[in-house]
Amino acid sequence: MNLFSDRISAIDTENAFKIGPYIQEVEATGKRVVRCNLGEPDFPLPLHIREAVKKALDQDLSHYCDPQGIMQLREAIAEHISQTRKIIMKPDRVVVFPGAKPPIGLCQEAYCNPGDEVIYPSPGFPIYESFTGFMGTTAVPLHLQEEKGFSFSANDLEPLLNERTKLIYINFPSNPTGGVATKKELADIASVIRKKVSRLARIYSDEVYEHILFDGAKHESIATFLPEQTIIVSGVSKSYSWTGGRIGWACFPTVEEAQVFKNLNINYFSCISAYNQMGAAHAITSPESAVEIEKMVKAFQERRDLVVQGLNAIPGITCRSPRGAFYVFPNIAGVCKQLGVLEAYDGLPADIRKKTSPATLFQMFLLFRHNVATMDRKSFGRKGSEGKHFLRLSIATGTDDLKRGLEAIGRAAKDVDGFRSFIHEGKRLY
Numbered sequence: 001m002n003l004f005s006d007r008i009s010a011i012d013t014e015n016a017f018k019i020g021p022y023i024q025e026v027e028a029t030g031k032r033v034v035r036c037n038l039g040e041p042d043f044p045l046p047l048h049i050r051e052a053v054k055k056a057l058d059q060d061l062s063h064y065c066d067p068q069g070i071m072q073l074r075e076a077i078a079e080h081i082s083q084t085r086k087i088i089m090k091p092d093r094v095v096v097f098p099g100a101k102p103p104i105g106l107c108q109e110a111y112c113n114p115g116d117e118v119i120y121p122s123p124g125f126p127i128y129e130s131f132t133g134f135m136g137t138t139a140v141p142l143h144l145q146e147e148k149g150f151s152f153s154a155n156d157l158e159p160l161l162n163e164r165t166k167l168i169y170i171n172f173p174s175n176p177t178g179g180v181a182t183k184k185e186l187a188d189i190a191s192v193i194r195k196k197v198s199r200l201a202r203i204y205s206d207e208v209y210e211h212i213l214f215d216g217a218k219h220e221s222i223a224t225f226l227p228e229q230t231i232i233v234s235g236v237s238k239s240y241s242w243t244g245g246r247i248g249w250a251c252f253p254t255v256e257e258a259q260v261f262k263n264l265n266i267n268y269f270s271c272i273s274a275y276n277q278m279g280a281a282h283a284i285t286s287p288e289s290a291v292e293i294e295k296m297v298k299a300f301q302e303r304r305d306l307v308v309q310g311l312n313a314i315p316g317i318t319c320r321s322p323r324g325a326f327y328v329f330p331n332i333a334g335v336c337k338q339l340g341v342l343e344a345y346d347g348l349p350a351d352i353r354k355k356t357s358p359a360t361l362f363q364m365f366l367l368f369r370h371n372v373a374t375m376d377r378k379s380f381g382r383k384g385s386e387g388k389h390f391l392r393l394s395i396a397t398g399t400d401d402l403k404r405g406l407e408a409i410g411r412a413a414k415d416v417d418g419f420r421s422f423i424h425e426g427k428r429l430y
């Protein structure tokens with residue numbers, strides 16, 4: 001008998017949470033690490049939302065509540081979705097979760113049998129792929145191309161679609177690339193899905209970065225074009241800089257589906273804290289939120305310009321300008337070549353090679369020798385990530401730190417001797 005089930009070894013993880021102890025290890029030696037690894041805005045929770053949470057606590061909203069989500073919040077979400085996606089959404093099709101992350105796995109649980117095909121973007125949020133292993137569904141990565149701005153077209157998706165396709169995750173603006181599909185691309189994608197897959201297949205549209213768009217762009221959703229098959233997911237973590245609030249939601253095509261997820265909530269969570277839900281309802285409905293979001297997006301856009309320009313000035317790195325979210329996703333193939341990373345990787349024992357990648361080696365070298373925390377390519381979908389040399393840097397870090405980080409990356413990119421000695425030491429290679 002084994003202690004753990006077979007399926008538990010098949011679940012992956014989100015490395016952004018795993019890198020914390022490594023940063024502490026470096027900082028324990030007296031050095032300070034520039035944190036470009038975090039996926040959370042570095043702004044405080046806006047005051048008006050804070051006050052709404054406090055008021056709800058004073059009203060004693062600290063008990064069990066509706067497992068589907070309190071009505072005030074579901075009404076606010078339904079109204080916001082109806083207006084912005086130009087569809088009819090009703091509170092009885094909205095379910096609130098402890099964050100936008102839980103519905104990712106719950107949707108595979110609720111809609112898929114083992115072997116059903118699940119399509120997801122790669123690079124993409126790692127939890128989509130993680131759950132394919134856990135649920136025994138068939139993972140079908142949709143590889144996003146740098147040349148296409150990390151978006152994809154109906155033509156790219158079409159060959160992956162068939163009668164076994166059950167769930168299609170899409171995520172615009174995207175983590176980790178900042179890619180954003182145009183309205184026309186979304187319309188074409190919807191039309192190819194309508195043509196090629198069962199009407200019982202579902203699109204999981206992860207729209208958690210819906211408010212974080214640059215250059216005056218407006219958020220577009222595939223739900224506008226295919227409402228009868230789309231689940232729209234969003235939450236408070238990114239829009240209101242409230243990752244600790246743990247409030248997310250999904251808007252389903254039917255009441256029947258919402259009821260299934262309400263029951264999953266009952267089984268897993270009972271309900272989600274009512275006082276935070278009141279804060280979320282206020283965040284969605286208060287005009288003050290738009291002002292706070294605008295400030296945050298302006299800061300992200302300025303940092304994006306600084307970081308993209310800074311990275312492109314480093315020999316061996318090329319970086320496209322993201323159109324949304326708060327990440328940049330530079331191509332480091334040139335650095336891998338000039339530092340001898342590929343040869344170093346090829347020279348590692350097979351068991352270590354399996355756990356690392358050239359981008360991982362440079363990521364760890366950057367952290368341990370040059371004190372900048374970033375994320376490697378394979379943290380955003382392992383399947384088919386071989387031979388792709390990218391890093392993700394979060395720009396949810398102050399400008400002074402970003403400048404320090406850029407200088408350190410520039411030094412690391414030409415530190416041939418340092419990299420050789422790092423590999424020779426062989427301590428932190430994954």
Ligand SMILES: Cc1ncc(COP(=O)(O)O)c(C=O)c1O
Nearest residue numbers: 039099100101125175235237248
């Ligand atoms: C694409 C994407 N989806 C979902 C989530 C989860 O967000 P939450 O904090 O609401 O669970 C994240 C967080 O990083 C994300 O980047």
